[in-house]
Amino acid sequence: MEHSKSIKTQDNAEPIVEIENLLVEWDSKPVLNKFNLVMKPGEKIAIIGPSGCGKSTTLRVLAGLLLPTSGNLKLFGSTQSYLRLDQTNPPDVRLVFQNPALLGSLTVEENVGFLLRKNQSMSESKIKEIVISCLQEVGLYNVSNKLPSQLSGGMQKRVSFARALVKGSSLQSSSMPLLLFDEPTSGLDPIACTRIEDLIIKTTNVAKGCSIVVSHVMSTIERSAERVLMLYGGKIQWDGTIKEFKESDNSFIKQFRTGSLQGPIQPEII
Ligand SMILES: Nc1ncnc2c1ncn2[C@@H]1O[C@H](COP(=O)(O)OP(=O)(O)OP(=O)(O)O)[C@@H](O)[C@H]1O
Known part of the structure; x- marks a missing residue:
């Protein structure tokens, strides 16, 4: 080998x-x-x-x-x-699925910020700031308030990459x-x-x-x-x-x- x-x-x-x-x-x-x-x-x-x-x-x-x-x-x-x-x-450990696996009833912003809202006592404005910067890292602008169904398949994939950039505070610090x-x-x-x-x-x-x-x-x-x-x-x-x-x-x-x-x-x- x-x-x-x-x-x-x-x-x-x-x-x-x-x-x-x-x-x-x-x-x-x-x-x-x-x-x-x-x-x-x-x-x-x-x-x-x-x-x-x-x-x-x-x-x-x-x-x-x-x-x-x-x-x-x-x-x-x-x-x-x-x-x-x-x-x-x-x-x-952050998994990016083959299919984006976004929650259909949540906006892009809510999908990407899910872990931050679930696990941390962080202000809404800070969460929004982090989410928008993660979306921008993957080339997505002005989509925060859209539902996944309003995006193309490729854009949905990008959202799942942005989600992988967000780190929840409950995760072991590494x-x-x-x-x-x-x-x-x-x-x-x-x-x-x-x-x-x-x-x-x-x-x-x-x-x-x-x-x-x-x-x-x-x-x-x-x-x-x-x-x-x-x-x-x-x-x-x-x-x-x-x-x-x-x-x-x-x-x-x-x-x-x-x-x-x-x-x-x-x-x-x-
Ligand atoms: N939930 C499940 N119930 C029963 N068998 C399963 C389940 N998930 C996977 N398997 C079986 O486990 C084996 C491995 O599946 P797995 O999805 O890990 O393969 P893979 O290498 O990723 O395949 P592919 O390249 O087609 O995606 C397959 O024989 C599959 O049928």
């Missing part, structure tokens, strides 16, 4: 993510099995793998939306045993949040893809975060990640730098890059 070494990665620092022997089952069938991962502060990771291999499941576990069947998960050094909603001092992007560019035209990739890079930099992007889109993988993980058969089959990914002769990586039907990745026989 090849191992990534990013220049900006803080090799000796405490890992942001430590996953040991994780098992996640759906209907008694393992989706993740003996899954291990260490992510250092500053890393930008892409998780790739065929449809149904468990990429979104991995993000859901990291986001605290799903508890594993067994195994150990540590985020920012704290063992995770509860769903995020049940945690009094949750870790700073100087480096973990941002999770689930198939952010799937189904977009190449130009819209470039815009969203720019946003992934910008959002991660503005939040001073590290990131995990799940994607099948080659430009998104190449632009947003420095380390690539290939997930298949419930575990990480390959782990390397983006440069190694582009050149590797590994059978999983070669098959993924070329889209060949020949190779170790085959349809599941039920």
Whole structure:
């Protein structure tokens, strides 16, 4: 297995993510099995793998939306045993969904400021100021009072990025949040893809975060990640730098890059 070494990665620092022997089952069938991962502060990771291999499941576990069947998960050094909603001092992990998942009855401003209003005793004017600056960071102006349904799909995506820039005070204070992007560019035209990739890079930099992007889109993988993980058969089959990914002769990586039907990745026989 090849191992990534990013220049900006803080090799000796405490890992942001430590996953040991994780098992996640759906209907008694393992989706993740003996899954291990260490992510250092500053890393930008892409998780790739065929449809149904468990990429979104991995993000859901990291986001605290799903508890594993067994195994150990540590985020920012704290063992995770509860769903995020049940945690009094949750870790700073921010998920940008494939679909923006905005609350339809709330305005853009209320959607982006949701965590601030829920968790903090902050003045309304301060909340509005933070929300407007986050919206401006992602190129949205004069949309605060609109409902999500009044925006285009692309604008709704931008709102979900602005939401990832807001930090709730109930989140464990960490100087480096973990941002999770689930198939952010799937189904977009190449130009819209470039815009969203720019946003992934910008959002991660503005939040001073590290990131995990799940994607099948080659430009998104190449632009947003420095380390690539290939997930298949419930575990990480390959782990390397983006440069190694582009050149590797590994059978999983070669098959993924070329889209060949020949190779170790085959349809599941039920
Ligand atoms: N709520 C659920 N109930 C039962 N099975 C589920 C559920 N969610 C996911 N699964 C199963 O877990 C497996 C992994 O799903 P997951 O969504 O993590 O895959 P993925 O790699 O993200 O796929 P894709 O690239 O198609 O989005 C699939 O076989 C899926 O059917």
